Amino acid sequence: MCYGHRVATLYGDVILDRFKHPRYLGELDAPDATYEDVNPLCGDRIRVEVRLHGGRNGAEIEAVRYRGDACAIALASADLLAEMVEGRSTREAERVDRDALLGALQAEIRPSRLRCVTLPLDVFRAALARLRTGNPR
């Protein structure tokens, strides 16, 4: 029996590409804000670092990097999120939502894995919130 063809479409090309060839994985030298959190359902963990043009009070995102012990969906989601928000104003970046990420992932995500998509988003938003409250860590 041959069942080979279907698994090749697992997650779709975008997720597999970002998983194997991430663009934004890593750390920043001098982040203005860092946040890290876990998905309590699976224990996956993501850390996001953000640096602004002009320092902590800047209005534009200069760079975003992430690290994670997480599944391919969460890592791809983090990678795409970083790409979507770099160079944007913090105000615009805050408007990136789950649907925007789902569109960018170009794959059918099951309800049980939606939290994998949103974990990086929640962590990124929490990092931005730290900029507002003035607590960088």
Added chain:
Amino acid sequence: MTLGERVRDDFPILRRTIGGYPLVYLDSAATAQKPRAVLDALRAFYERSNANVHRSIHTLGEEATALFEAARDRVRAFIGARFREEIVFTKGTTEAVNLVAFTWARRALQEGDEILLTEMEHHSNLVPWLLLARERRLRLRQIPITDDGRLDLPALDRLLTRRTRLVALTHVSNVLGTVNPVAEIVERAQAAGARVLVDGAQAVPHLPVDVAALGVDFYAFSGHKVGGPTGIGVLYGRREVLEPLEPAFGGSEIIKEVWLDHVTWNDLPWRFEPGTPPIAQAVGLDAALAYLEGLGWEAIRAHEADLTREALPRLAEVEDLTLYGSRDPEARVGVVSFNLAGVHPHDLAAALDAEGIAVRAGHHCAQPLMRRLGVLGTTRASFYLHTTIDDIERLGAGLRRAHEILGLGRLRSGVR
């Protein structure tokens, strides 16, 4: 014809296809599929005899009570208990362990006492003790495991102290499949003056269990992992240990007489079964145990040993795959955990699901064990009566394809 091939038709769900692929169900350690005998028993009960138990005078009530109590008798014989009073129906293993924590342990343990667990416990046999330890200022200690996933028994001499009041351990690891030497541990624990509770959730489906021969004080298991319905489990407690205990929860059934200012307690085992019990579930459990008895332990054990002997080397051949636990098929049941280098267990499970193969992935409610193994989680394939060599071949092929697609990926890009 192997047992797996012979019994396949007894499990209606195995006719299902998933995305066009015939279902390969390798998640029996999470919950077992139900043989038709169980489904028929549930249906017959609801269609013919459904009523509440114990206080109904009408015919259906008599029938329901007889069926419910017959299930208790079947369980008693199945696990080798001496008395039917020792068989308490619960919601499942978790509730059974909590029941011991709420009743016996609350009464017996005092500040400074120690509970000895193991590094391979399911959270269900850890968290109840963490809660009690916080409340009563108890000390929890753990029997460590060896690198091949067995209990480090020489450490027992050091860990069993005069403060040890309870040893609570799993009979079979839900992650590694290791079968623990319960009889030996019971002997040493009781010689040191400790009681022993055994979590049998993963043992009762796979091994003949004789609680009287093992000498345990408490033994817990779940119906749904033995092919019965969800919502029913069993707490076995030695009669002389249960007898002096008060109920954990108030309600009907647990009382003998109620006045406005006091109550007297019902006899065992009903003292610990408040409210309407899981009646149909007990009937289904009865049918599940009867089904296993019909197949016979000798055939079941031989079948599972064959599967494990076939599976371990086949899986070991998959490139970049790490297997956990003992390589000795005799030392374990048909539960196999593994990781593919660089691939998250959930991604691996999703890749296998894309070919109709159901496995479990994650921390398996055993996070301390995951830390001991140095992993975030594992993927776990667990076998049962209906598992065939063909299923294991499908798993091996699925793993090889997952390796092609996801292999040596980016897991452990490293926050921790």
